Amino acid sequence: xxxxxxxxxxxxxxxxxxxxxxxxxxxxxxxxxxxxxxxxxxxxxxxxxxxxxxxxxxxxxxxxxxxxxxxxxxxxxxxxxxxxxxxxxxxxxxxxxxxxxxxxxxxxxxxxxxxxxxxxxxxxxxxxxxxxxxxxxxxxxxxxxxxxxxxxxxxxxxxxxxxxxxxxxxxxxxxxxxxxxxxxxxxxxxxxxxxxxxxxxxxxxxxxxxxxxxxxxxxxxxxxxxxxxxxxxxxxxxxxxxxxxxxxxxxxxxxxxxxxxxxxxxxxxxxxxxx
Amino acid sequence: xxxxxxxxxxxxxxxxxxxxxxxxxxxxxxxxxxxxxxxxxxxxxxxxxxxxxxxxxxxxxxxxxxxxxxxxxxxxxxxxxxxxxxxxxxxxxxxxxxxxxxxxxxxxxxxxxxxxxxxxxxxxxxxxxxxxxxxxxxxxxxxxxxxxxxxxxxxxxxxxxxxxxxxxxxxxxxxxxxxxxxxxxxxxxxxxxxxxxxxxxxxxxxxxxxxxxxxxxxxxxxxxxxxxxxxxxxxxxxxxxxxxxxxxxxxxxxxxxxxxxxxxxxxxxxxxxxxxxxxxxxxxxxxxxxxxxxxxx
Numbered sequence: 064x065x066x067x068x069x070x071x072x073x074x075x076x077x078x079x080x081x082x083x084x085x086x087x088x089x090x091x092x093x094x095x096x097x098x099x100x101x102x103x104x105x106x107x108x109x110x111x112x113x114x115x116x117x118x119x120x121x122x123x124x125x126x127x128x129x130x131x132x133x134x135x136x137x138x139x140x141x142x143x144x145x146x147x148x149x150x151x152x153x154x155x156x157x158x159x160x161x162x163x164x165x166x167x168x169x170x171x172x173x174x175x176x177x178x179x180x181x182x183x184x185x186x187x188x189x190x191x192x193x194x195x196x197x198x199x200x201x202x203x204x205x206x207x208x209x210x211x212x213x214x215x216x217x218x219x220x221x222x223x224x225x226x227x228x229x230x231x232x233x234x235x236x237x238x239x240x241x242x243x244x245x246x247x248x249x250x251x252x253x254x255x256x257x258x259x260x261x262x263x264x265x266x267x268x269x270x271x272x273x274x275x276x277x278x279x280x281x282x283x284x285x286x287x288x289x290x291x292x293x294x295x296x297x298x299x300x301x302x303x304x305x306x307x308x309x310x311x312x313x314x315x316x317x318x319x320x321x322x323x324x325x326x327x328x329x330x331x332x333x334x335x336x337x338x
Numbered sequence: 339x340x341x342x343x344x345x346x347x348x349x350x351x352x353x354x355x356x357x358x359x360x361x362x363x364x365x366x367x368x369x370x371x372x373x374x375x376x377x378x379x380x381x382x383x384x385x386x387x388x389x390x391x392x393x394x395x396x397x398x399x400x401x402x403x404x405x406x407x408x409x410x411x412x413x414x415x416x417x418x419x420x421x422x423x424x425x426x427x428x429x430x431x432x433x434x435x436x437x438x439x440x441x442x443x444x445x446x447x448x449x450x451x452x453x454x455x456x457x458x459x460x461x462x463x464x465x466x467x468x469x470x471x472x473x474x475x476x477x478x479x480x481x482x483x484x485x486x487x488x489x490x491x492x493x494x495x496x497x498x499x500x501x502x503x504x505x506x507x508x509x510x511x512x513x514x515x516x517x518x519x520x521x522x523x524x525x526x527x528x529x530x531x532x533x534x535x536x537x538x539x540x541x542x543x544x545x546x547x548x549x550x551x552x553x554x555x556x557x558x559x560x561x562x563x564x565x566x567x568x569x570x571x572x573x574x575x576x577x578x579x580x581x582x583x584x585x586x587x588x589x590x591x592x593x594x595x596x597x598x599x600x601x602x603x604x605x606x607x608x609x610x611x612x613x614x615x616x617x618x619x620x621x622x623x624x625x626x627x628x629x630x631x632x633x634x635x
Contacts, residue, residue: 082439089454091483160351181573181615182371187371305468
């Protein structure tokens with residue numbers, strides 16, 4: 064924007080060179096990942112593969128690592144669904160009813176959102192140990208706990224954009240609360256719910272600290288801990304396996320982002336006002 | 339008490355309030371946990387042994403220990419250095435610069451550049467840690483394609499330059515967030531303003547300093563606040579990459595807290611570290627918000 068008014072040749076050439084440097088700096092890690100994952104003689108160096116194999120991916124999709132993939136999927140899916148349901152049931156009354164100290168509550172939700180995980184990790188561990196919840200179920204509950212404040216905040220703002228006249232009309236027609244919710248409110252807030260769900264899913268999918276603290280066996284690990292346990296200090300590193308593992312672990316996060324991106328633009332802008 | 343202006347909702351208020359109860363309980367539990375951490379920080383609770391069942395109240399002992407022993411203060415310094423260079427200079431600075439350049443450039447690979455930056459952001463922390471661990475090793479990419487051609491001997495960068503590697507990897511990871519935010523902010527700046535400045539003879543640097551930066555002040559301040567808060571409490575990337583080592587060179591506060599609580603087993607002292615972290619982050623937020631208010635007044 065600064066240079067766009069009338070870019071001289073040297074100016075546009077220098078920005079191009081700068082951008083090229085950026086591309087190389089950011090993409091060489093990605094290209095290393097891709098090249099190594101299909102190289103039968105994978106190593107830590109930057110080697111262009113001379114032959115091609117998908118064996119590493121096949122290895123990842125079997126045995127313990129497949130188990131860890133499914134664990135991640137289960138944890139992220141359950142916690143995202145739980146977050147979305149709980150948040151929807153709390154955010155709707157929050158948006159429609161006059162609750163005392165509404166602003167204070169809004170602010171405390173925002174504050175909880177920026178609270179570092181370390182601030183609650185010790186009580187989480189103590190209750191988990193006392194109640195026998197140092198397992199997948201416990202991890203799901205903690206992740207839901209961590210995601211909930213922000214989810215309620217976002218959904219409340221989303222419900223605020225839906226005109227309440229629609230619900231009023233449905234009441235006039237004789238619909239019960241349940242019918243109004245099921246046929247008017249939730250269909251209109253699909254986009255908002257989708258955003259909440261996907262955000263909670265990605266957060267849970269990426270989470271490291273809580274499963275690291277709460278899970279002990281490699282059969283129970285999600286992919287974050289599985290990957291961490293597999294690289295590092297002990298002996299030779301199997302780069303082919305680890306790069307394939309990384310790609311499979313990263314793919315859903317990227318997929319969800321592009322899904323979410325479309326939802327954000329078409330969903331948030333259009334839905335709700337149309338009615 | 340709970341009331342509503344909508345006639346149709348008056349009858350439904352009760353079931354709606356009941357449906358909200360589970361979420362309210364979760365939120366209360368969250369707040370209760372934070373209070374619990376404050377309570378343990380005044381005790382000598384430990385992970386194992388007699389003190390795990392029967393902790394005693396020790397007053398401000400844990401907090402005095404924070405200041406009198408150098409572990410904590412050293413971690414505060416490490417975290418501050420890490421946050422300043424990776425979040426404020428790196429993510430925020432590079433993100434802003436990139437957003438400005440990308441807006442004006444007609445570079446053909448623009449969407450490619452965007453995807454490249456986004457990839458760093460979307461990759462899970464542990465994947466980023468694994469990749470940078472591999473690049474920084476003595477036969478890794480940085481050594482093979484940069485240092486060796488320049489005539490340097492190959493070194494294990496994670497031993498020799500750990501904090502630098504951690505900072506660079508976090509810049510690689512987090513710049514996309516700032517870039518996206520500034521990119522969206524730049525869309526709101528009208529072209530005429532920039533063109534007027536150009537007509538008045540302002541050069542690129544002057545346009546940046548006197549036109550663009552003042553216009554974007556609010557967004558920059560907000561972004562600095564977020565990025566600082568997140569980076570100050572960041573755990574996973576650094577822990578998975580270096581584990582806080584070599585020695586204690588990259589032991590940021592969150593790692594220090596984790597190790598004191600769960601490796602050493604001093605839960606009371608670990609709680610005090612966590613509370614101190616919370617206070618630092620809170621203090622920084624207030625500082626940023628104040629600063630922003632004063633400037634816009």
